Amino acid sequence: MVHLSTIHWVYFGMVIVIIATMALRRDTVLPCVIGILLVGFVSTGNAWKSVQVLFNALIAAGTEFLGLITVIGLVVAMSKAMGDVGSDYLIMRPTARIMVNADIAFWVLGFVMLIVTLFIWPSPAVALIGAIMLPIAVRAGLSVMGAAVAMNIFGHGLGLSGDYVIQGAPAITAKAAGFATATPVMSASFPLWLTMGIVTTVLSYIFVKKDITRNKGENEAHRLAYEKADEKQKNRKFTSVSYVGAALFVILFLIDIFLLLKFKLRGGDATALIGGTALVITSVISLLGFGADSLEKITDYVREGFLFGMKVFAPVIVIGGFFFLGSESTARAILGPQATGLLSDLGIALSQAVPLSKIPVAFIQMIIGGITGLDGSGFSGLPLVGSLAQTFSTAIHVDKATLGALGQIAAVWVGGGTIIPWGIIPVAAIAGVDPNDLARKNFIPVIIGLIVTTIVAIFIL
Template sequence: MGIELIGIHWVYVGFVVMIIGCMIMRRDTSLVCIAGIFLLGWLATSSLSQSVSGIFNSFIYAITELLNTILIISIIVSMGRVLTRTGINETMVSPFIRLMRSPGLAYWTVGLVMLVISFFFWPSPAVALIGAVLLPAAVRVGLPPLGVAIAMNLFGHGIALSGDFVIQGAPKLTADAAGIPVSEVVQASIPLVLVMGTVTTVAAFWLMRREMAAGKLTLATGAVRKGEARAEGGEDPLAAALPDKAKKIMAVIIPLLFVGDLAAMYFFKLQGGEATALVGGTSVVILITITLLAHRNRGLERTTQYLVEGLQFGFRVFGPVIPIAAFFYLGDSAFFNLFGSVLPEGSQGIVNDLGLALANTVPVNKEVGAVTLTTVGAITGLDGSGFSGISLAGSIAQLFGTAIGSGIATLTALGQIAGIWVGGGTLIPWALIPAAAICGVDPFEMVRRNVRPVVIGLVVTTIVAMFLI
């Protein structure tokens, strides 16, 4: 093998097992991760003060690595809030209402619009942006509210979030844990996202049409009271009106600006942080412009309020991720940065060492690796976040990819897809609440109908990944 495993390696493995166990039991993993950081620091330094300091420093390391992701999501949410409150979102999606002439067309129209919007705005804000506008039109042509919610959910929290090609929050987490560039994960995920998305949405559509024909899915199926649709109760104090002409102009300009961003990314080869910065800067400009137009003399104060709302959302989503990411970053270069060169000579990091050891002791192949990553990804999603555990998927993908000798990026992408499809909002009831609430349906009823198409999609995607590793 060349590198001897020492106590630090085994402690890391032990805590990974404990983290997986907590996820299976749907318990929070933050405390376990913090304990793991402390113990690894103690073994590396034999110093109580340095071990305690290592906890804080590992948090700083994780926040530094994730800060651009947290900021871009926060800014996008801030922009989404002002678009919703000024009514620009309604104007943006209103042309698509004409395409809804049957339940089938309504399903695909809602889904595809949700997909595109989610790439740029993230799914939860996108639900608020388009749900209230497209729902009545879809119901009018016969698509039940439950079908609308499922379409938004599968295309947004499923396809768009699992790929996350524009904002790149998910690939950033998994790529860092796997020790590879974000661009490699994004590229490897494209065929898998296409397979997963196509299989799942087509299967869901077929099952939905069959249930509608049998009378098992009607306009009243799964309906609940809609009083819980919004987290912010009562009248919105930041609501503002724009003239119809201004709404129409902005509804054209905003998509064009983002299309321009995509063109710039392609022609100037912008990836990772550069692409994120371009989208973020564009979003800030849009946010400021619309806020000043809508709120006029209160525009300065309202801009700050929108930014604060977005930051609250961003840190609420990523708060549970930070301690988990801090632990898994120790599996790679963060360990050397925080605790020095205490690993055996020639070590490339804890996870790499474990991967080499695995390759020399266990017969690992592409099939075993693919099934393992799908399983691990699904387990990490059991907490309903989709993001809090995907660093684990990246770390294990690096381990298996090293053992197999190839396919780290594909395995990482597979774990990411499984984790987000399960936990990001398609199979965990409390993660489906945004789409369920806006459509006034029961999230548990959504889960019941999502299970079969999502499981079918995961099986097919795992098989395809075996040929791509």
């Protein structure tokens, strides 16, 4: 039995304040700073120690985000190097023949993102797909925000929530639910995954089309900018370095995909391979393309890439510092060994407070999955939703595999993430859009999708 203490109510109150601030379309850094200080003060009972908690929270968040900051910086550096010698245009030219309008661009970009995500997970997939295919999609008439929505919904939402190839998510859920293998959860999740996917992608497509019509001037300006860049590329003289750079990109990343599959590299290992490859390509292009000036040129590329990454992530480190207090492992690193997972505690308390029957249990599982995802990690809540599925199935005799799959989908779609700004930074960074705006675009399709998926789950339970 979980008993909520003062620290839980303070934390939960600040979560509400932050969500309200987001709803008002205002930045959330200051509320997060206040929240960390309040939680630190309640935890330590000491004002100056709460200031230390604030700093420790930023260090913990920065450590968690360092891998993403680095890979985005290195991919941006590679993109700039390839752009200077014309290699990016040579790679994009064949794909442009497929994306002939905004409608095709949305679905092609989305499905390519889904397929790549299933094999290497979304963050490295974003780095690969966004740098090459996003400009083509925009030139075809899709808005920059629409391209970001497509990559985010299909990758961090649809691809990661099913995770049918790598099987990381269903394996965690299944183990916590008492299954020997991930197969029962994967089988049970498919109709729910399909429902969630159809609802969210179709609604997102409809909203993106409306936004394109509503913001014709802005979208046309973006399209013309990419078109102008494309015209310059068409008229430029391509050298042997241009072709070598393009070939190097294709060959090395195909080798990466082979290695990812052969050695089952996942998560951070996959991101490390992608990031390291990007730096190798940047180095080779700099050496071949600029000769004696390559030493200074590669420094400029790396500097520009990391400046871009830090500019995007600076506010997210503060926001992440607050929400990492909700996860037990990071909360202990910030507050000390006595800390518990505040979000997990809130989820368990909610499940204990509501009378049990099939309908409320399904919605509780969905809500708890979403709550655990607020820390920006779609996987941190999976042990909890798996355990709750086993508990609920014993209490009211419902299918625990389906219940676990429902919690998994909610946790990953929220925290993986699609509707919280600190969970969608990779896509926002590659697309160059505000993560708060992207979260707002995703919010209605994802929430409707979760509700419809929960209703479908009730009939299956």
